[in-house]
Amino acid sequence: MEDPLYASPSAGLPPQTALHTGRAVFTEAYAVIPHGVMRDIVTSYLPHWADTRAWVIARPLSGFSETFSQYIMEVFPGGGSSQPEPNPEAEGVLFVVAGQASLTIDGKTHLLKPGGYAFIPPASAWSLFNKSTEPLRFHWVRKRYEPVAGIASPTGFVANENDEPIIWMPGTSNRWGTTRFVDPTDLRHDMHVNIVTLEPGAVIPFEETHVMEHGLYVLEGKAVYRLNRDWVEVEAGDFMWLRAFCPQACYAGPGRFRYLLYKDVNRHMKLGL
Template identity: 80%
Template sequence: MASTYASPIAGLPSQMALHTGRATFNEAYALIPNGVMRDIVTSYLPHWRDSRAWIIARPLSGFAETFSQYIVEVFPDGGSERPEQNPEAEGVLFVVAGQINLTIAGEPHILKEGGYAFLPPGTQWSLVNRTTSPARFHWVRKRYEVVEGIDIPPAFVTNEQDEPIRWMPDTKNTWGTTRFVEPTDLRHDMHVNIVTLEPGAVIPFEETHVMEHGLYVLEGKAVYRLNRDWVEVEPGDFMWLRAFCPQACYAGPERFRYLLYKDVNRHAKLPF
């Protein structure tokens, strides 16, 4: 099923705009609404040309500590031959606007909207926008946790339109996940999936778990439970949840979908 993916509105608001927004940062979660992802909060990255990024998550001691997440905008002819500076970092790219040319270990790929790439640590890759319009994609980064006797997973490229939604049992196909790797594949220590809730569907209990989360709303509207609060969210909003933050959801009148990060399949780190 075709999708329309949200991305930052950029620009700047009017000088007459009211300061009654929804941006929130507290001990359990952060909410970065689409309306605050403007030009003035973008960053520029080393060895990237004609590109900029909204950095919407980064490791913070005492908060979410395992990942960073960017929305990267690449203008025509922009890109990088040296995109990742950390040889221990793995990454996922997910295209939400336009088209990019991605080269992995010398093999070329074209990623259109919905395009998804997994990049294991140490991968040689490059990226360029060869179109005449800007391209935007999410870039999720995590330091890969090596485990003796378990191989590092290989790179792969796909498109979410080619992957099935796996519906939760007893939900009448109203709550499901597009999974890009199998949950039992212990080579992977993070999942970046897409969650779909049909109109009126619910997450019917307060999920409380060790995984950290980044949730970027791709389309639709919902009321989302974050710790003690019920928060209304819409396309382009980003929710950043620390471990054990309770969460639940009531989907709105249209299909509600979000890109979901979580850390998985590893022991909890001990401080000694």
Template identity: 70%
Template sequence: MTASSYNPPCGGLPPQTALMTGRAVFTEAYAVIPKGVMSDIVTSVLPFWDGTRAWILSRPLSGFSETFAQYLMEVAPGGGSDRPEPDARAEGVLFVVGGHAALVLDGTTHDLRPGSYAYLPSGCAWTLRNRGAEPARFHWIRKTYEPVPGIDVPPAFVSHDSEVDPLAMKDTNGVWATTRFVAPDDVRHDMHVNIVTLQPGASIPFEETHVMEHGLFVLEGKAVYRLNRDWVEVEAGDFMWLRAFCPQACYAGGPGPFRYLLYKNVNRHPSLTFHRVAR
């Protein structure tokens, strides 16, 4: 992967001559936020983040995806935060798609570059600063960690897309593979953030229908995705947000690989009592 392959830059505004018709959709089962609507006017500024704007792509909504929030962050040169995480219960994953950032994690500095992946357990100490000459862009996925008595909290770690070999799905000849930064059977983790790669012409050949919620950000390529009752075209820079049990499948359109960053909640019993997390 080259740095430019992870996703095209976002922001700006379309010209006044542009048509308003687009691909954005929000339904009872899924949402598609295409790259074309990630404009300057929908960004947020965050407390204790300097020189930073964020596209908040998902947040817990009752009756929809309830477990996570996902941001696409853009930190200007010199910007960043010494108090990034406001909730001590929140765990996080950072995945860098552009520029460089210095992550100080439990006293150790890590130079993050496109393809870098950092897992941040709840309660850990971290800061992030852009000491480069261009904006740093990264995904920040946050989830309230669900502790289990007798099971340790997982440790922090930093990895890179190039350091993890994708694992092919069974009987696919490697055309459908997943880059797993955490072992699937490691029950310390209650969420997975992986990269799924489908080669041109490959497919997810059945409608997955399951309890896990999803955030899918397309890093490279294009595909036709089956979401509930609809077929939707998606490409690099688009985001899909799927509630639990939303049927899903896809065909990779080519001419190059189709890759997306995938969030899902895993490894915990479903709560039998509905309750809102206190804030």
């Protein structure tokens, strides 16, 4: 595989002469947030984070998607946090798309470069700083961990996608595959954050319709993506947010198409409140 590319928000502001893209949409089953609307004016600032801003691209919404939040964090040189996570029940995944992160988990420090991935268990002692001279951008996916009696909580780890194989789907001639950072059968984990790769012309050849909520951030390329009743054009930097059971399929191309994928897994369905 070629060296990976990683899109990130456009930032800035479009000129007053710009036309609306017309691609941003929020429906009963899905939302599409194009990269062109991820501008300075929609950033947020978080407690105990210095010289940092965030694009909040998903948050729990009653009756829509209720399991996770997803931020794109931008940390300027010298910025970061020694108190990043306010909720001791929250687990997290970090995925670096630009710059370098100095991440300390339970007393051990790791340097995360583009493609760097970290799983942070609930109630972890961790901190993150940008000690470089360039801005740092990374995805931060947060979920309230669901413990199960008799099953241990997962442990933290760091990785880089360049060191992980793509697991190709059978019968696709190595054209549709997933880079997994957690064994799907490891029931300690109740969420997966993976990278899906479709080579030019590859397809998801049926309408996947399943219980997981999804966040799909397009890291590279473009595609025509089926969301519920609609075929939608998406490209690098766009975010797709899917409610449970939203049908999805895909035609990729003309280049390689890759996205960062969140889904909730490995737990019984809640019955009532």
